[in-house]
Amino acid sequence: MSNQPIVISASPHVHSDRTSKKLMYDVVIALIPAFLVSIYVFGIGALIVTSVAVASCLLFEYLIQKYLLKTEITIGDGSALITGILLAFNLPSGLPIWMIIVGSLVAIGIAKLSFGGLGFNIFNPALVGRVFLLVSFPVQMTMWPTAVENNTTISDAVTGATPLGIIKEGLMFGDTMTVISSKIPSTIDLFLGITGGSIGEMSAIALIIGGLYLIIRKVISWHIPVTLLLTMGVMTGIFWLINPEQNASPLIHILSGGALLGAFFMATDLVTSPMTRKGMVIFAIGVGVITVVIRMFGAYPEGISFAILIMNAFVPLINSSFKPRRFGSKIKSKIV
């Protein structure tokens, strides 16, 4: 027998090879296609925003844990990395660097660590950072650089509106969809990502590839993305069928804006989404409905960030109201 004493522990004595770290890095891998597209479209600006966001998120996590909370430092677990990437993906590529840093501080410091760190945050940290920036600096946050011809220049000179912004503005001025649709990129362009918007949200195809990767790797289940997109599709579809001249088609709604990024990466955030299948469906329906309501009737052209944050607040309630079906509860229990 070896020198080390025998280990005693309670069953089970084996463990699957899933670890939190692996889950986190799988999410990072899934985000790579969208990141590559963003570099292709926005050039070096996307790279700068993303690396600043990631670096500052990691740094803030390290500093706060080391000097303020004096707890174990967990920057290696990948969660701050994801927060950084997702925050960057929700920002326009020309944003001043100090704003990105402020956003990261809010995301990591306020939304995550002040709640108790990984696993205890109620709201998605990246979205809190994004929404904080959006309401604090609305002008800079809606300066969308359009796709550049030459990928190497920083393209803060060329700005345009997002497709959803164009639609919103157009409808406000009384234009019909026929007129507006000539101004927005074609569906194919939306699908491939040749459009304006936040860094990570343009390319539908890249996001779908990443999302499918996560579903295949069983990091997320299909319930949230599918229900969310279905809800949005059905709701916008109804409006579109009633009056196609005043409402954008469901396809445009799903392919433009943050719908896909939100559906695959933000709403499915493990920590802030419900823990039961039933709950996930309810949660996703809620996000879908609120998103469409904000897009159609709200002041902002895009509402998925708000929708996810609002539904995040309902997650504890959803968790306690939608329990999994207990085995044997179908039949009335007979006491033996």
Add this chain to the structure above:
Amino acid sequence: MTDSVLYSVLLLASLGIIAAIVLYIVSKKFYVYENPLIGEIEDILPASNCAGCGSPGCKSFAEKLVNSEDISDLFCPVGGNDVMKLVAEKLGKEVTVKDPMVAVVRCQGSCDVRPKTTEFQGPRTCAISAMIYSGETDCEYGCLGDGDCVKVCQFNAMFMDEKTGLPVIITDKCTSCGACVEECPRDIIEMRPKNKKDLKIFVGCLNEDKGGIAKKACAVACIGCSKCEDICPKDAIIMENTLAYIDPVKCTLCRKCVPICPTNSIIETNFPPPKVKKVVEKKEVKKPAVKKEVIVESVNSEMNA
């Protein structure tokens, strides 16, 4: 401009008044009569809500004191005789005077005398490791060393000695609430009379195994040799299952049993040092000095972390 200021002031004021009226009515309407004595008694009690008296909290204990005819068997271990005297005066009832008690740890199985034969992996709480098996050492009666008793003590009267891996009771802080006694899955901690100057003699072992097995598992185990039983002039030592127990009521603290124990498993505390060497070692632990405070704090900060 002035209008809007006026309106908002008026609005707020009226809101406040309405709320005040509602509160007043509700508090009158739903007023529950309570014997004012209960409140007064509750003020006398130490408000530690430790449940050492058997009631879930000080308030319910106060209710019990006020409502029961005979309170002679009710006792607040934290407040002790002083508090009970005050209670008795207030209520005009009789209380019994009890000797102050203090918790003692009946295990000396530190890391060097009681070798670990296995390694436990899992949540470090005594309750869970006791559920799974007999502990990391070969002694299945002794301390598990995960400090459930320390966690449950709300008076900071206990800490885990990192060197020995055993809990230590700071006698001055111990209020004899009994929470640790209840918590310990091995029943190692016992309430014993504090006596004058905190003098105590007790068997620091609970091992019921036969001598050889017990000794193999732990160098300071009681091996059930009955030498102490024979020497005790007051018949205060009871042998059962090859384990000695000193009856605190009969024991006169003569200390005859201490040196005769072949495995040094009888502990005496706070006696003046001569004769026996062991006392020195024990004194180190029991000295309520400044140094100890530091240790306590460090233990706590680690627990909070």
Add this chain to the structure above:
Amino acid sequence: MLKTFPIGGIHPPENKITSSKGIKRMPVPKVVYVPISQHIGVPSEIIVDKKEKVEIGQVIAKSSGFVSSNIHSPVAGVVTKLDKIIDSSGYKKQCIVIRTDVKNETNFEEIDFPLKTKIELEPKEIIQRISDFGIVGLGGATFPSHVKLNVREDKKIDCLIINGVECEPYLTADHRLMIEKAEEIAVGIEILLVALNINKAIIGIENNKKDAIDIFKKVTQNNTKIQIAALKVKYPQGGEKQLVRAILNREVPKNGLPLDVGVIVHNVGTIFAIYEAVQYNKPLIERVVTVTGKKMENPDNYWVKIGTPIKDLIEEVGGLPEGTRKLINGGPMMGKAIKNTDVPVTKGTSGILVISEEEASRGKTENCIRCGECVFVCPMGLEAHLLMNLAEKGMFEKASNEDIMTCIECGSCSYVCPSHRPLLDYIRFGKNSVKKLETAKK
């Protein structure tokens, strides 16, 4: 489509290294340690004295309550002492120590009876014999079998389910037994059908044991009473409730027994023991044990006398490999880690698993990331993360309301948790505390 149970479940690596190795006979040990508490229920009462001579199969401790069982001497020899020995519960338990009489030939007789298909006994006699010969559930729970068979009059039974699932990784004891003793098991099933006075039995076997399925199909070809159900491989299908749900699509009610839906479940090992007891008057003194481990020299399946110290088994397969860190009595999912190799084999020991450093150590516990995986895999539809939290905080009443008591302790939640949280440890603690609270209330 193969049948399986609908909620939860996992599929750990099977690692059934010994599935092609025939059952060998373990040499008779020099000394046996027979614990008197080898079954669920009241420990048996010792009826032999020190230095008393015992025959093989003689009752040495008799049943001392309704849920209790007889214990028989596994060898002929002399009782050397009545002592306390650490068993797989991790505590010292009362044991009868018997030194084998090496000159007594009965100890070394090959107990390999010819097949006997004719059932001569009446139902009452069968159950009496099962009770007399100390048969308990050999699947691991060790519930006395005769208690299960004594069906109250107001309960109606229409189906007997034979558990040949063996969903635990590594273990192959039942698998080998099914292959080698298929005909005997079929007779055993017939015996139970007579005892229960019903005519439908289904053997549930997971699809990773195709050879066993084929053999049983062949054996029961002309038998209309016995059916074979091939099941999808999924842990914990061997749980009674899961098995009944998988095979018959009947759901055992919460806090109920399979009896409540007209089913009785028995393990294949138990069936074989019943066959031998009823047809050949052989008490339960030996069982099949898989001795296995990835690094073992020659892992194998053995017929082992009850009471054999585990170290004898390990010696037989080539000693403990270098770097052994954990010894498990049972399978890796539900087995118990044991303290040393002096622990004896009991009626509930289906395997001895030797685990090395890499597999033995638990990962570092991290924060719950609320992924919900523990909820998805729970075969009972419980929320493990919630139950752990409640137990950790001492909120046992609330945990009880969240159905903590229905947990079958299969360990799926701890297995999948990406943060390596000790979910089942705390749930078990919670169950214990709830039990204590309930008895305190009474």
